[in-house]
Amino acid sequence: MTRSDAPLPDNAIEVRGLEKTYAGNRKSPPKTALHGVDLVVPRGAMFGLLGPNGAGKSTLINILAGVVKKSGGTVAIWGRDIDERPRDARAALGVVPQEIVADVFFTPREALEVQAGFYGVPANERRSDELLAALGLSDKANAYVRALSGGMKRRLMVAKALVHNPPILILDEPTAGVDVELRRQLWEYVRRINAEGVTILLTTHYLEEAQELCDTIAIVNRGRVVACEPTAQLLTRLDTRNVVVTPVDPSATAPTLKGFEVKGRPNGAFAVTYRTGESSVEQVLAAVRKAGVAIRDIATEDPDLEDVFLSLTYGDADQPDPTRD
Numbered sequence: 212m213t214r215s216d217a218p219l220p221d222n223a224i225e226v227r228g229l230e231k232t233y234a235g236n237r238k239s240p241p242k243t244a245l246h247g248v249d250l251v252v253p254r255g256a257m258f259g260l261l262g263p264n265g266a267g268k269s270t271l272i273n274i275l276a277g278v279v280k281k282s283g284g285t286v287a288i289w290g291r292d293i294d295e296r297p298r299d300a301r302a303a304l305g306v307v308p309q310e311i312v313a314d315v316f317f318t319p320r321e322a323l324e325v326q327a328g329f330y331g332v333p334a335n336e337r338r339s340d341e342l343l344a345a346l347g348l349s350d351k352a353n354a355y356v357r358a359l360s361g362g363m364k365r366r367l368m369v370a371k372a373l374v375h376n377p378p379i380l381i382l383d384e385p386t387a388g389v390d391v392e393l394r395r396q397l398w399e400y401v402r403r404i405n406a407e408g409v410t411i412l413l414t415t416h417y418l419e420e421a422q423e424l425c426d427t428i429a430i431v432n433r434g435r436v437v438a439c440e441p442t443a444q445l446l447t448r449l450d451t452r453n454v455v456v457t458p459v460d461p462s463a464t465a466p467t468l469k470g471f472e473v474k475g476r477p478n479g480a481f482a483v484t485y486r487t488g489e490s491s492v493e494q495v496l497a498a499v500r501k502a503g504v505a506i507r508d509i510a511t512e513d514p515d516l517e518d519v520f521l522s523l524t525y526g527d528a529d530q531p532d533p534t535r536d
């Protein structure tokens with residue numbers, strides 16, 4: 212817990228030269244998951260940690276949470292070095308893990324009370340009912356946890372991570388398998404506590420969600436940070452734009468255009484990507500007409516986070532992700 216008279220650190224999390232190699236065994240060789248990662252999460256940030264499967268996100272989060280031992284480098288959480296002050300460092304974190312861990316023997320209220328006891332939160336400082344209400348679980352406070360839906364269990368895990376009032380909340384894929392309405396509620400709550408000063412570090416596979424929510428985004432690929440900057444800046448990295456062409460004949464196959472990348476869309480339209488410094492919409496349209504396509508409609512699109520993500524992680528959006536199962 213934070214002492215109110217201690218100066219607040221500028222950075223909620225500081226990771227320097229972080230290395231992790233998992234030991235091998237008879238069946239598999241050692242695996243280096245993190246190759247000297249530097250990462251700074253400023254206090255108060257809504258920080259997104261993105262990367263393809265196997266990039267090293269969980270390894271990084273598990274090192275922060277104290278459940279995986281690093282092989283090298285330093286980590287400070289809320290100004291506390293995890294080697295020198297492991298308990299204090301961990302007390303500054305609330306972690307919502309990827310997997311749903313349900314306490315089948317407790318009701319949600321009991322689960323929060325037990326967790327608060329585990330962190331040594333005095334009875335008069337506990338806020339189980341407040342957390343249950345904030346996460347829309349008041350009417351389930353005394354239900355069996357096994358009777359809760361997946362989305363409710365996940366929100367209960369967020370509540371559990373917050374019982375000791377940590378200044379940093381880590382959410383590892385918190386919306387996987389959660390329906391749209393519950394996702395919206397969860398994000399509304401996360402935004403609220405972020406506005407109240409809680410630093411948020413989240414990993415998600417939903418790039419749209421990250422683009423909308425996070426003020427800063429780091430992209431990890433194969434154990435290295437390949438980008439870390441304000442979201443708006445990251446989105447300007449690509450100097451490409453798309454012209455989406457709807458042809459008069461939607462059953463015609465998308466043309467091949469020399470010098471441009473063309474991708475078909477399910478509705479019969481196709482997107483032509485061009486470099487803003489090298490071509491123009493005019494040139495794209497001229498090439499489309501030259502290929503014999505009669506145009507019904509056109510629209511232009513800026514690149515989104517997914518385009519930036521793909522260009523940084525694999526360079527070519529068509530290339531399969533070799534780390535995906």
Ligand SMILES: Nc1ncnc2c1ncn2[C@@H]1O[C@H](COP(=O)(O)OP(=O)(O)OP(=O)(O)O)[C@@H](O)[C@H]1O
Pocket residue numbers: 233234242243244262263264265266267268269270271
């Ligand atoms: N306990 C382990 N033993 C050996 N290798 C591991 C272990 N845990 C992870 N790895 C390997 O380390 C690399 C990074 O894995 P990690 O789970 O950190 O990635 P991730 O970015 O969290 O992926 P995902 O999005 O799938 O959760 C992967 O190649 C993975 O196979």
